[in-house]
Amino acid sequence: MIASCSGSVIPNNIVQNHIKNIADFSVDPCDDFYAHVCPMGISKQDFLKSIFETKLQIVRDYKLEHPENLFVNAFSVDKTKNLSNIVTQFLHSNESSTLCNIAKKIVSDFTRHLLSFDIEETALLQDWEKSSCEQKMEMVRNLSNPTQKFINSRMVISQAIDGSIASSLMEKLDKKLRQLFQKLKMAVLKELRKTPWAVYNGSLDMYEDALQKINFTTFSDIRKPLKYAQSVFIQAKSKCIDVIRGKYSVEIEDGLCEVIAVGEAVLYINKPMDSIYETDLRDILTDQTAAFNSKDTRVYIGNDFTLLANTDYLSDLYGGIGFSLTHEIFHTLVFDYRDSFKPMANYWTKDAKCVEEQTRKTCETFPTVTCDTRETFEEDAADLAAYRIVWNLYKKAYTRKTVVKNYESLNKKQLFFYGAAVVLCSPYGMVENPSHDTLHSNSYQRVNSLMSQMDGFSEAFKCKPTDRMVRNRARTCELYGAKADGKEKI
Structure with a gap:
């Protein structure tokens, strides 16, 4: 990236x-x-x-030398922890009940990227698809750790950035x-x-x-699709901000849209690539x-x-x-x-x-x-x-x-x-x-x-x-x- x-x-x-x-x-x-x-x-x-x-x-040295790069330090552990806290607090606040009235599409994207729909959990996916906007929000609130998938997804992007830096060098x-x-x-x-x-x-x-x-x-064989995932992230976040701008605090808007942008970027990263087998992606990114x-x-x-x-x-x-x-x-x-x-x-x-x-x-x-x-x-x-x-x-x-x-x-x-x-x-x-x-x-x-x-x-x-x-x-x-x-x- x-x-x-x-x-x-x-x-x-x-x-x-x-x-x-x-x-x-x-x-x-x-x-x-x-x-x-x-x-x-x-x-x-x-x-x-x-x-x-x-x-x-080598990667840490590069990040210190290039603080101006938008993505170099955007996925740090501290930044992830801060965003996770903002999203969690929002979910359990009265403000979260207003999101469905503002943008139901945002709710669908937001909850989809917080819920894990593994192969074994097709029933959960079907329930989510049939649920109303308010029910989707409630499904996320009921999670023991509602931002765990978000944290994991940010880790994937962080690994992609670090790997791309090392590979480029x-x-x-x-x-x-x-x-x-x-x-x-x-x-x-x-x-x-x-x-x-x-x-x-x-x-x-x-x-x-x-x-x-x-x-x-x-x-280096996956750097090009990883770089495009960066564009996917930027576009998804910008589109989300345009929809909810001024409805909440800047911090909450940033947190909500970060969940969506991170989710979309990781979905793109997980798409099949010609140069590698899908089953190898995790080992490569690690x-x-x-x-x-x-x-x-x-x-x-x-x-x-x-x-x-x-x-x-x-x-x-x-x-x-x-x-x-x-x-x-x-x-x-x-x-x-x-x-x-x-x-x-x-x-x-x-x-x-x-x-x-x-x-x-x-x-x-x-x-x-x-x-x-x-x-x-x-x-x-x-x-x-x-x-x-x-x-x-x-x-x-x-x-x-x-x-x-x-x-x-x-x-x-x-x-x-x-x-x-x-x-x-x-x-x-x-x-x-x-x-x-x-x-x-x-x-x-x-x-x-x-x-x-x-x-x-x-x-x-x-x-x-x-x-x-x-x-x-x-x-x-x-x-x-x-x-x-x-x-x-x-």
């Missing part, structure tokens, strides 16, 4: 700053890479939280990510065409088609470390992840955000027990047990990790397949030795492996848990499984066969590419 932004500073080289400030160089990477990159007791090691907070600060990074995404898709395609099981079982065309259909989406593959055809990356593209280091670009993007791409191309209904699943490799074997092995080597190899299989498989792709791309792309003060000993090969590990740093990563209840493996397991699988890791850090990170490898697990198993026909 913001057309363009300038002046705010976007931090760069976030991964490198983490390595310099957080990594524990007293821990041998060959013994426990996760503990080396994400040491316990460091409050700043929750990397995803840190980039989310960084994005919020990062237009160049957005373009950089789109170029990277196409490069990553092409790299996956090349490996797919060399994959024995896909060639021999006749599924190559099917898999290629699925890969080509994956589109890349960011917040814009908190959002990175997902939706229905196998759309990969979405939020504004905070976009910050990772602002780097001068190819090791961070490929090893960090490049890995995250490729991981999401592979959600279309790896399958677990939940995917039996998908035609492509019937043609997938018959030799994917190595994924579970590696997960179990890491849980044995690093005992505080909890595992449920069946539940986390797809996420683990996407990790392993993606990491080999970005490592191979990076090896072809780097052109210089990286030297940064305080960690001069790290060379360009070693730096690559920090990217994924830093992104997965969590303050509770190494804390022992009695059970596992998520689709993702524990961050500790994800990082150390990946590194143990990579010959490049042990070579880069000169690990010995007796080191834990080397001993942690179950067996080489390659799902795609020339070294993948499965030449037999189905």
Whole structure:
């Protein structure tokens, strides 16, 4: 809902700053890479939280620099609370009984935007439609919190504004990510065409088609409709004010018309958009470390992840955000027990047990990790397949030795492996848990499984066969590419 932004500073080289400030160089990477990159007791090691907070600060800075923008501060928590109180007081005052005499259409719009008509509440909607003007007002008065929907709707608009500000500030990074995404898709395609099981079982065309259909989406794809929602808001409020001007105090008129304007704007925001699926809108607007593959055809990356593209280091670009993007791409191309209904699943490799074997092995080597190899299989498989792709791309792309003060000993090969590990740093990563209840493996397991699988890791850090990170490898697990198993026909 913001057309363009300038002046705010976007931090760069976030991964490198983490390595310099957080990594524990007293821990041998060959013994426990996760503990080396994400040491316990460091409050700043929750990397995803840190980039989310960084994005919020960028938005706050912009708002301070641009107080003249009508929408920048119009949806603050304090303003929402004040408007909510005005509307609530009006509803329970004698003045509210006069609104039906002034404008019945205003009452219909006003009450419609305060009442929640969910699918399960069709009876309420029917009652409202049949009700008289006075009865509609009474329905709202009887709500335990009559302005709750209004408060929630203003939150939606506030999120849309903040997301638009962040997205506008990062237009160049957005373009950089789109170029990277196409490069990553092409790299996956090349490996797919060399994959024995896909060639021999006749599924190559099917898999290629699925890969080509994956589109890349960011917040910038919805900025145009969000900007139009701003016009919807202004027009609805102006029209309402014209009808009731002079009938009540300025504060009450503003509160009543704000309810209608906010409701109309959110209705517009919730309309289907070509660039996203309706079911994804809430996650996109919330814009908190959002990175997902939706229905196998759309990969979405939020504004905070976009910050990772602002780097001068190819090791961070490929090893960090490049890995995250490729991981999401592979959600279309790896399958677990939940995917039996998908035609492509019937043609997938018959030799994917190595994924579970590696997960179990890491849980044995690093005992505080909890595992449920069946539940986390797809996420683990996407990790392993993606990491080999970005490592191979990076090896072809780097052109210089990286030297940064305080960690001069790290060379360009070693730096690559920090990217994924830093992104997965969590303050509770190494804390022992009695059970596992998520689709993702524990961050500790994800990082150390990946590194143990990579010959490049042990070579880069000169690990010995007796080191834990080397001993942690179950067996080489390659799902795609020339070294993948499965030449037999189905």
